Amino acid sequence: MEVTKQLAGFVHDMKFDDIPAEVMEKGKICILDCIGCALGGVPEDTSKVILDYVKEYGGKPQASIIGSEFKTDVTNAALANGIIAHALDYDDYHEETVIHATATCLPAILSVAEDRKLSGAEVLKAVISGIEVCIRLGLGLGRYHYELGWHSTSTTGRFSATAGVASLLHLDVDKIINAFGICGTQAAGVRQVFGTMTKPFHAGKCAMDGVLSALLAEKGFTSSKEIIEGELGLFSVLTETPNEEIVLQDLGSKYHLLDMCFKPYATCA
Amino acid sequence: MHGTLGLLEEIRDKHHPDIDNIEKVEIETGPVAFTAAGNKSPVIGREIKFSLWFLAALALIEENVGLDKFVDEKLHDPRVVNLRNKVDAHLVDALGFGARVSVIMKDGTEYKDYRRKQKGHPENPLSVEELENKFGNAAKMSIPENNIDLLIDKIKSIEKVDDITEIMDLMR
Numbered sequence: 001m002e003v004t005k006q007l008a009g010f011v012h013d014m015k016f017d018d019i020p021a022e023v024m025e026k027g028k029i030c031i032l033d034c035i036g037c038a039l040g041g042v043p044e045d046t047s048k049v050i051l052d053y054v055k056e057y058g059g060k061p062q063a064s065i066i067g068s069e070f071k072t073d074v075t076n077a078a079l080a081n082g083i084i085a086h087a088l089d090y091d092d093y094h095e096e097t098v099i100h101a102t103a104t105c106l107p108a109i110l111s112v113a114e115d116r117k118l119s120g121a122e123v124l125k126a127v128i129s130g131i132e133v134c135i136r137l138g139l140g141l142g143r144y145h146y147e148l149g150w151h152s153t154s155t156t157g158r159f160s161a162t163a164g165v166a167s168l169l170h171l172d173v174d175k176i177i178n179a180f181g182i183c184g185t186q187a188a189g190v191r192q193v194f195g196t197m198t199k200p201f202h203a204g205k206c207a208m209d210g211v212l213s214a215l216l217a218e219k220g221f222t223s224s225k226e227i228i229e230g231e232l233g234l235f236s237v238l239t240e241t242p243n244e245e246i247v248l249q250d251l252g253s254k255y256h257l258l259d260m261c262f263k264p265y266a267t268c269a
Numbered sequence: 270m271h272g273t274l275g276l277l278e279e280i281r282d283k284h285h286p287d288i289d290n291i292e293k294v295e296i297e298t299g300p301v302a303f304t305a306a307g308n309k310s311p312v313i314g315r316e317i318k319f320s321l322w323f324l325a326a327l328a329l330i331e332e333n334v335g336l337d338k339f340v341d342e343k344l345h346d347p348r349v350v351n352l353r354n355k356v357d358a359h360l361v362d363a364l365g366f367g368a369r370v371s372v373i374m375k376d377g378t379e380y381k382d383y384r385r386k387q388k389g390h391p392e393n394p395l396s397v398e399e400l401e402n403k404f405g406n407a408a409k410m411s412i413p414e415n416n417i418d419l420l421i422d423k424i425k426s427i428e429k430v431d432d433i434t435e436i437m438d439l440m441r
Contacts, residue, residue: 016428024428028424028425028427029400031424031427032400032401032404032421032424032425033400033403033404035404035408035420035424035440036403036404036405036407036408037407038440039407039408039410039411039412039440040336040406040407040408040410040411041407042410042411043410043411063437064437064440064441066411066440066441067411067412067440067441068441069441088336088407089318090336090407095365095366095390098301098305110433110437113433114433114434114437117432117433117434118432118433119430119431119432119433120423120426120427120428120429120430120431120433120435120436121427121428121430122433123427123433124427124428146304147300191304194304194305194319195308195316195319258391259391260391261366261387261389261390261391262389262394262395262400262403263271263389264271264274264275264388264389264395264399264403265270265271265274265324265334266318266335266336266339267270267271267274267306267318267319267324267334268270268301268302268305268306268318268319
């Protein structure tokens with residue numbers, strides 16, 4: 001069914017003016033809620049550790065760390081901001097797939113957008129694109145994936161970040177497919193780490209890997225063309241109940257982003 | 270978890286049950302609460318957020334289950350611990366993120382409620398005011414309060430922002 005190619009085409013073909021108004025508004029709420037959660041997460045010990053890390057090991061001052069005057073390179077900014085955004089476990093989620101979708105993509109998108117001085121409209125389109133891709137992948141992986149021990153936010157979140165940054169960079173379809181291949185082979189994250197600093201690390205690592213994957217693809221780095229549906233791809237390895245049809249069902253006309261939930265409590269859902 | 274907490278807070282606000290006279294708190298909810306908040310015996314305060322039993326006790330005792338409650342002081346508070354030991358939680362797959370709760374008093378009075386969709390779900394959404402309050406309460410932890418409304422306005426009209434740096438600059 002060429003799932004990988006179809007999703008890449010979806011990201012590539014999305015036009016800002018074609019996005020339904022209700023999707024646009026929900027996307028803005030996702031951004032608002034995620035940034036609020038990140039600002040609330042700044043004082044957490046988890047956030048302090050990652051800020052220390054990027055101050056010591058980070059690169060060129062390309063993108064801001066939320067809640068700080070400090071800037072670092074885009075990949076480390078994405079890492080830090082993803083961790084900070086999920087530090088409180090207060091950010092949005094999709095009920096059926098249990099995916100925290102915005103915290104994995106928005107930090108990646110903001111990092112690259114800030115470095116390249118891109119517009120708010122580009123950011124909003126990228127977020128909508130990223131959330132949609134990862135929720136659809138989560139639906140395709142099915143509940144068994146989560147029950148097996150995988151942290152679906154982490155495994156699919158790399159695709160949200162990659163799709164979002166690929167959208168910002170206006171990559172062509174082949175490059176987006178390569179970016180998905182690069183990010184997909186990094187898909188990881190198990191629920192054993194829940195309750196530790198490593199749960200929010202998952203969100204940060206998704207954001208970081210998304211930036212890395214899209215930037216490498218932009219420069220011509222190649223990968224599998226079938227990272228999702230291939231014989232040794234994610235749907236073979238990460239679940240026993242893959243559903244390719246649901247990933248592509250009504251792609252471009254139905255937005256699962258509309259099902260995102262916002263937490264009234266800073267607890268796991 | 271959010272379904273459970275919302276229902277218990279409603280019972281707390283509507284019936285004001287005397288905490289010392291609660292016989293038992295019964296909860297039925299779906300699998301995610303047990304996997305994501307299944308820690309029966311947190312060791313440090315911040316682990317309370319992963320404990321359905323402690324969270325349920327806090328929802329009945331405290332005015333809100335806010336970030337300031339996930340601390341060692343609450344973990345070792347005898348009143349919280351006592352009520353936590355009266356919380357009985359059962360997995361009902363079909364409930365998903367919804368919940369059914371029952372607070373049974375020593376005199377036999379029972380306060381119970383059920384909701385299929387938790388607060389924050391599109392079918393039971395947070396209002397714009399609730400979302401902005403959530404934002405403001407979180408954001409004030411790390412940015413000047415006079416940046417908060419500016420940031421909200423910028424994000425609400427993000428499509429008109431020419432350079433995202435305008436928003437990033439308000440986040441410090």
